[in-house]
Structures are given as structure tokens and as C-alpha cells.
Amino acid sequence: MPLLPDQEYEWLEAQTAPACLDWAKKQSQLTANKFDHLPRSKALLAEMEALTSTQVQTPDFWIWGKALFRLRKTTANKQGRLERCERSSTGDDNLPPDATDWKLVVDIDELGEKEGRIFEFHSYMECNLFGTDGERLLLLLSDGGADLVEMREIDARTGHEIPDGFRTGPGRISTAWLDIDHLLICHSVYGGPKTVGDWPAQVHIWERGTHLKDAKLVFTAPLTDAITVASTLGPMNPGRAIITRSINYSTFAYSIVSLDGSVKELSDIPKGQSMTIPIKFTAQHVVVSLAEEATVCGRKVPVGTLVAYDIATDAHAPGDSKLSIVYEPEDDEVNLGLWGGGLAGTRSRFHFAMSKRGVERRMAAEYVAGGSDDGAGAWSIVRSIPTSTGSRSFIVSTDFYSDDIIVRETGILSPSTLWIEHEDARQSVLYAQNAAFDATGFVLRQLTAESADGTQVDYLLLSPKVPHNEAGKAPLLMTAYGAYGISFPTTYLDEMLGGLSIVPWLQAGGSLAIPFIRGGGERGEPWHEAARQKKRQKSYDDFIAVAETLIKNGFTSPECIGVFGMSNGGLLAAVMCTERPHLFGAVVSDVPLTDMLRYPTMGMGGAWIYEYGDPSDPEMAKVLRSYSPFHNVSDGVKYPPCLVTISTNDDRVGAGHGRKFAAKLKDAGAASLYFFEDDSGGHNVSDSFKNTKLLVRRLVFLMEALL
Template structure:
């Protein structure tokens, strides 16, 4: 079949790459090329009244004060980071629950990032704050220049609302991909760039030290280190009263890790669980979430099972495990969270969410009652230190988000979840239908997908979105951006729950690792064909969009399945699968894709690597490739080289690179609005008949 042929001699020899110079992130020649590409793309796509109006519409969605200010409880306060038109870079602020319940909460601003950036002459982008438990008086604030993963760390005093400078004994780290966490008010665990040999091949911390206030970081004692070829080392402290413990972890690859309990005398006790399992320790309990079959005491537990044990007894050798959750053909465990006395499970049944409450010890479960039906429910915050409070967000493709607050009693729901904030509707969804269909992939697997479209609409412009990797599930959710830019124009929106995600548990992901990767592409192509077969759209009117790992998927659709699509948007993508481990963070993904330096593994990777498979003698749909100069997770060289090669071959290719923005592609709301408008305008022009394809 056209679009599914293998690699042949006409393809690029990876050892003779004519565009290696585009991997020089800020090289003069590379940046000159970037600016020329940006000028061309902006001239052709943004110099219209329609684009200006669309961008303004999307910025209104991002900047409006009517959005829900999602919060995390830290002690007596609820904390929120907020961006709008008056706070472009954002403010970190807090309020009380009583005030938060009102229509106009009174916020106590802790950090004004715009003022800080102006004062220091830096384009700071917020990366988060680690607040010290249980006093919540100090924080380790992480700030990035332009949105990169590498960031600086500074200590902040929440009482005085001031950064604690190094001259006053404050903790501070220069720009790096650091891993920091509190032990107590005068001690932290830190992994960072200590100098040669202190980072892994993936660029993450290899060495963990225990740093005491007022001492030289270079003299801080090392408590743990992993191998250079590992992904990363990490260390953390659990301050739960009565269960204070320290842990260290060696991430062997993206999905396998070894963990130890650190004893008071400095010894390490191995937590002997499967390396590919996810574990957590809470008070006296150990939870183990399996990612592959695990046989214990003669019983085999399938992937996706959540098991519980007494932590101290387990360390001593006991293997008395209780099944807390067992998957079935249609139901998987998406995530879980602790309150003070309970465990709350979020499950997916054919990609529809449900919640259950678990009583630790007896491990009995019951449904979480009082929740909105036909909505995706997410746990946005809990208060495990102090109460059984939890915050939940409920939304759907056509349902704006509602924030609910509930409390769980020891025996029952003391307080049914109550709505405390509602987001506005950003588009008219009155005549929109949401349906779920199943496509049949090449190996016979049923692949679910959601369709959002006007009731009774004829075949028309349709946008198919996918990701398919790293066990990340795509569930129904409300997007004012998508609604205004696509659905309100009459477009149809489709989300494909292809393999590689976690919609049906770990096995939905693990079966496509390395040599099984082709199943991801086959699933997405099957959904595209099914949409046409059902009369939803035509190949000429079908567009596709994806970013990061989803950007790789888009590159594969262009080079291997071009006949299925009328236009494609490929964002912050991986595309050169021969060189990806040699570029920032790439080595950490070998467990997902395979190692191209191994001839046996390169044999299956080369079958789909978009950069090597681009052909001049094929007809490709128009493609827009976007990335960010400051993306230090997926190197911008992927996007640059692919665009240059496609253009050289004569394919209709547009390119735009944000000079800042990190892996998210945007550093503020204005940049986000521009990036989104660019993608939707490109797709609408090519799929609605507004451009010469």
C-alpha cells in the first residue's frame, strides 16, 4: 500500500547529514536561517485580519480573569500561580479557603515575576516552588531563562516575601537541570551540575548530596550516585510526623529504577520491588503499581495492578500483598492520591473516568459519590498532612471546567463534593455532539477515539490529534483555544487514544516499546481511515496535529502515510531518530524508542525515522513545523533539519521557531496565543479550501 513501503537506497545516509550545522542552537548561520524561515511563515500566515482577530480571541481566553485559579493547599493557605494581561510572566500568590470560596478572593502576592524580571534584566519563566513541610515558611523557587528545562534555584522566605541571598546563608543554584528537596529548614538534598562527571549522559543529576545551610556546596557529603549511562539519580525526604524517612533512587532508564531507604546511620536498604514498577511509601504502607507481570508467593499479578503491603514488614522479607486494584479488559488505574486517612483512585473505563475511595488497612473500596457524570475528573490537590480534603476538576470536550471541593470522613463522605469555581464557556457548544468510536488497527486491535462535531454536519475540515507514548493518556477535556479556533468555525475535532498511551493500563504502552513502535503509527493511520469510512471527513479535509513524541508521530504520518492527510502541524518534534540520543535529554528515551547505535535496533528505527525517510519522489501534504530555540528537552535541530530537508526536496513546508519558550513552545500567554493561532490558521486554510494545496 502507498505510504507503507520500507526504506530504500533513495533515503538519507545518517552518517552524511548535510544539515548538521542546524544543530548549533544559537550559531550565527543557524539563527540566520531561523529568522528567514520565521519571516517567510509570518508573511504568508499572519499578515491578515483573520489571523489578527483569531490571535486576539485566543489571547482573551488565556488572559481572562474568569478562568479558574487552580490551587494547592500548603498549610492554612491555598497557593496559585497566575498569568494574565497585567501579569505577563505571572504572579505567585496565596489566599485562605474562606476567601477563595468568594467570587473575588483576596490574594496575597508573594512573587511578582514581571517585576523581578524587569529588576534583574532576565526573562524569567516560572517553573515551580517546593515549600518546606510542615511549617510552610520557606520555599525553593525554580526559575528558567526563557522556558528551558535548565533553571536556577533560589530560596524564598514566605514570611518576609524576600529571596534569601547567598550572603545571608540562602540556598541557591546556578542554571542546570537540578533536583532539590527539603530535609529540614537548614538542610536539603541536591543533585545538580557539580562539575565534570556529575551529570548522566542524559544531562540529569548523577550525584546526590546533602547540603547544610552556611556550608560550601562543593564540600557537601555525597549520599548517593548512579552510573553515567543511567537517566538520573534523585533523593528525597518524607517529613510525615512519626514516619520521617529518606529515600534515594537510581533511574536505570525511563521506566526502570532501583530504590533504597536511607537509614539514620547512612546505610541503604533496598526496596526489593520490580524495577519497572511504580512505588510509593505513605506512613506504614508501601504501594506497588505493576507495569509487567509480577509473581509473588505463587500468585501472578498482571500489569496495571495496585498492591499494598506493610512497609517495615516488607523490608524485613514478608510478602503479604493485598490487591487494591486489579485491571480488566476495559478498565485501568490512571492515578491515585492520598488524603490524611484515605487513598483515592482515578480509573479509566474505555477512557471514561471514575473515582473510588479506599480505606487503608482493610483496603476496602467504595465509589466516590456525588460527582458529575459524563465528565473527566482529575484530582488537582489534596491535604495529606492535615485533612481528608481534596480538590477535583471536572470537564469534558463541551463542558467547561468545574472545580469541586470535598472531604472524606473515616466511614463516609462527610461533605459531598461541592462546586466552588466554574470556568466560563468560551464557545457555543449547544449543537455539538461527542461520540466515541473504535477503529481496527493493522493487527486487529480496537483503537478508541472521540469525535466532537456539529450534529448532522457533512464531511468537512477535521483535526485529528494524537500522542502515543510514555504511557500518557488523552482524556476528554475542555479547551477554549480549540473551541474558538476550530470547533466554532465548523471544524470537527478528534482525539485518538492510540497505543503508547496509558488509556488501558501499562500494557497499552509496553507493547509498542522499541521494535513494537510501528503499532503506534498503524493505530493512528487506522483512525484516519475510519474517519473517512464513516463519512466524517475526506483525506483532503483531514488534518493532524501532535507535539514532542506526537511531533514524531506527525513526521511519520507525512513520510509514510501522506495520502491520508490534507495538512499536518508538527510541534517541538523528535524527527532524526538516528541522532536523538546524542541531543539533549535524548539518551533518557532509549527505553521508549531503542538505541540507534545498535545495528539490530537501528534496523527497526530506520524504518520510520522521518528525517531519514523523507523522499523527493513522494507527494506530501502541506506541513507546518514549529519549535523553540530554548527547548533543551527536544533539541530544535530535529525540527530545523526536517524543515530544511523537506524544502530542499520541494515539499510544501512552513517553519516557525520561537526564540524562547522551552519545550512548551511559549514563555507567556501572548506567545501561546500566537503559537496556537498559527497552527489553527494553517490547518484551516489548507483543509477548508482556503489555500492552494
């Protein structure tokens, strides 16, 4: 079938239109028929299912006052069991809580079965717990992995829903307790005005015993904003919560809301910030990381500086007097975890992780009244702990009633260990992950390639110590992300590495390369800025440079290289397919963006204009079209085998991107184009623990093409 005009594919953007679902079902069945019956498929499925049953998946943990919570997933409970234990049961030793200490709060799978749905748990626990022992929980449930959630108020000690408690239908929801009878809530349950990112723009105070429709409106964000979020200021700030306006993904404004409905904007906080939602805080301060130079406390401070704003002192004090500098980074020092685990607050300390030339340390700072030379308050580093070589450390949860935290340390070859780190530096082990494979047979190296403009690009190469293939023919998977200043997560069995599916690949003799391309956060905000909007091609040039370097150095060959990526990484994979089809032997594009001229109209794409650029601007449209995968599919090109995977209920990117790209490739005569659309899973459809069959299909596709 010849290529149609671009607009003739727009019908595939309708997320749940019957014609779209019928098309997707037929294409998905063809893909399943192709791969499910191949000889290696049955063995790989058995291997993956065996891996999921060995308890290698790390539970999520939270700490809250006198209680610990965890979400534990097994083969029998793929969505997880939310459990709670009293902290006193852990004792003072380094032993994890005994299995009998954990009491069931909610079995997510069982609840879904009871109501005929596939519930997934959304885990903004720091905003959703109330009371010194976490006795009340606002349970957020997604139907099938969509970003829309519904909320239910639960007694966390019994697991029972509170009679006539707070409860909503589905919508984009963020919330915070003001007191036991009042919530600050930002929601789209009943429609209402929305931001360009399709998020609710209005924030209300909802009183117990009243209908959500009657909640008191206290704030409306400009509809030109990207995202509006309501979040907690912790139990040490009763009767107050905070609204975050993400004007775009690097410009933020904040307002504190009090129980009486009054709203105070924190206008003196510099607005150019790295994205951290929800905002981090201690009992006395909110803390941000600067994405641009700013003048703070009378002097210029660099990008990456952590700046605090005092929310506890006299409201009438001058705003600039409430600012203080928590930490000013050294040259070449960056925070790799701004999006998760690299910034966190407890009652009186602020915790953060910094990396300098590959050496990471985790630090904590405390505010000391009168601690500076002029008698003003100042921050003092009270803890600096190096991370083990080859690993990353993450602050996964913090206690607002103390200065205790939960830390996770992990690496590509190092299973995760989690522990409670007490304010006196004692450590109590919570969990040690089982190894999924023998790491002694592999070597992990950090190498460098030169990009098209001469920039040196670091990359990790994980390969067998003893090659399984002849020189220059190593089967290699490459993946990266490269956007929003996000550092690629080099953690054990990370979802962005394929989760459990990377294990059979490595055991079959495969290798893995992870280029730290521009657009990401591996070298701080300048590395992100270097590939934003009109400079996006530099991100792709970096990835291509690593592939070409590995070929030039005799490690592999084009027909042996597979590319995979999810979300923006799925866009990257699709660009590699259309821009350099002869450089790669296979491509997997998971939940991708592909139509860069219409992305603001799909999912929450309107929130991403700061990152990619506005296609309504003619000059920007030329740039976007130059790499937009959908627009660069052409007749007569020999494309590598390509698998596109999406979910019907991915309301973040939207199903239209993947459908349109696959349909156009098929019409262009791509001989080995495969498409699979799952009806659930949302933007995380390729979770290898929950969706083993999909990951097996992906693995079979890659092995058939590359091994």
C-alpha cells in the first residue's frame, strides 16, 4: 500500500475509538502469532516466569512516624500487597522486620478482582498519610495503569475503607491533608479548567462530610501552565499545604494554602529550577535546585545550587531574608537524582546525593539559627557518606517526625540493599535483593565516544568477560533517554533496562551499551540544555557516535546492534530507525512520541513544549519535522526490523504516536514491522514483572534479529 498523506493517519489518534481498537487488535494478533510460537519463545517464557518467582523484585518502602509501609509484589500478586508494620518491631539491630511483623493493609490484586478491574497502586505516600503512626491513608488507584486515579480513604491499621470518608471517581488528582477533616485537592474528576498539559488548574479545600463538587475553590493556575500540583508540607506544618505551578519544566512558582483558605505566594524563590515534583521540604524550609544562575543572599550562585526558603518565620518578614543556601556544588559536581531519590527532606535535615566524575556521595545538611558570620541562620553539612564504587544511592523515603531515612544502594551488577538510616547514623537493614544472575562473568566499563561536534560522550558497556561471538560480531543492545535533565537509571534490573528481560539476553552472550547523551542530566543542567528544542539533534548525534565507535573499534557490527527505549527513549529508538536505518539491526520503540508536529494534541504533550519546542512556530516546526520519525518514513527505504509496543490506556503520551508510526512504516513496505498494543499497563506497559508475555515477545524479536 502506498504512503498516504500524513493527515490520513490522524484517525489512529483516537484513544478508544472502535475502529482504532479493531486495527490495533488485528496488528497485535499478527505480532503474537509471529513470536509466540517460535522455538525459543516457550523456553524464554519459562525462564522469565522462573525469574519472577525468585523474589528478585525489590519492594517499595516508606517510613512514617511509628510505622513502616511496603508494597510487595509476587507472581501471585503482580499489582502488590500494601503492608504495614510498627517500627518498634524492627528493634535496634540490623535484622529486617520478620515476615510476621507485616500486616496486610490492601491486596491490590484482590481489590481489583472484586471490582472487575485491574487496579495499580499510585505511591505518593508522603502526601497521602496522616497521623504519627500513619493511621489514615488516601489510597490512589489507577485502572489499568492510566495516569487517571481514584481516591479512597483507608484506615491503614485495619485496611478498611473509612465509612463516608474521602472518596473520588477517576481523574488527575493530587492532594494533601490540612487536618483530619480537610484536604487540599487539585483534581479533574468533574472536568473543569485544565492547563496545556491536560492537568487540572483549580485547587480546592474539601471538608469531610461534604460533596467534592462543593469543595471551596482557593486557587486557579493560568491555563498556559504545564502542570499544577497540590502537596503536603508535612505533619510539622498542620493546617498548611503547598501548590506547585510548573509553568514549564524548568520554571516553577509556589503558594502556601492555609486551612482558612488564604493563599500566600512564595515569590522570592528563584523561578528557574530543575524539576522536582512534589517540592521537597523540612519542617522549616522548602528547598529547590537551581537550573540557572541566580542572586541569592546578595551573591551570584551557580546552576545546581540548593536554595531554601523559610516557611516557619514571621509571614511579614522580607521575603529575600527567608532565603538561604543549603549547598553550592563544586566544579563538575551534579545531582543525578533530581527526579527521584537525589533530594529529600526530613524533620530538620535536607538530604541530597552529589556526583563528581563518577564518584558519588550522599550528604545531609542542617539549618543552624545564627550559624553565619553575620548572625543569620546557615546550613551545615552533618553527614557525607561515599557510595560504593560502581553503585548509586537513592533516598527512597524520609520520616517527617524524625530525621530517619530509607536508603537504597544498587548498581547494574549489584542487587539492591535497603536500610533505615537513623538520625544517629545507625543502620537497620530492611531488604537485600536476590541476584538474578551471576555477575562474575561480566565486565562493566565506562568509555568515551566523540560526537559529531567534537563533544566527548561517556557510555557504559556491559559485556561478557569471555566473548560468545567472533570479533566484531558481538550482539549488542543500546538504550538511552536524553531529555528533561533526567539521568539514566543505572540500577539493578531497572525497567528502562528491560527489567528481568535483560537477564536472558546477557546469559545468551549479549552485551549492553548505555550512552549518556545530551538532554539528560548526567553532567547537570548544561548537559540538558545542550539538546533542548532546536538543539535536539545533538542528542541523536551522541547516540549515533557511540554506535559508530563500537563498530569502528571492532566490538560489533550494524547488523548485530539493537536499539530499545521507552517514552522519550522510544522517540530516540524511532529516530534511529528512520534517520540511520542501516546502522542498526533491530529497533524496539516502546510507548514513544513519533509525531513531533502534533505531540501537543496527544496525551499530556502540551506540557512538553519547553523541552521539544512549539510546532505552531514555523521555524521550530522545521526543526521538529527534521527528526520527527512519523514524518521521515519514506518509500523505498530498507528499514531494520522494528517492534512498536504501546498501551491503549497510556494517557501520558497517547496511543496515537505508536499506531501512526507503525501504520506508516507498514504502508512504506517495511518488511519486518511489528506492533503490539496491550489494553492495560498505561505508560509502564513494559513492566517485566507485570507483563512478562510482552517482554518475552520483545526479547524473542531481538534475539531472532541479532543473535
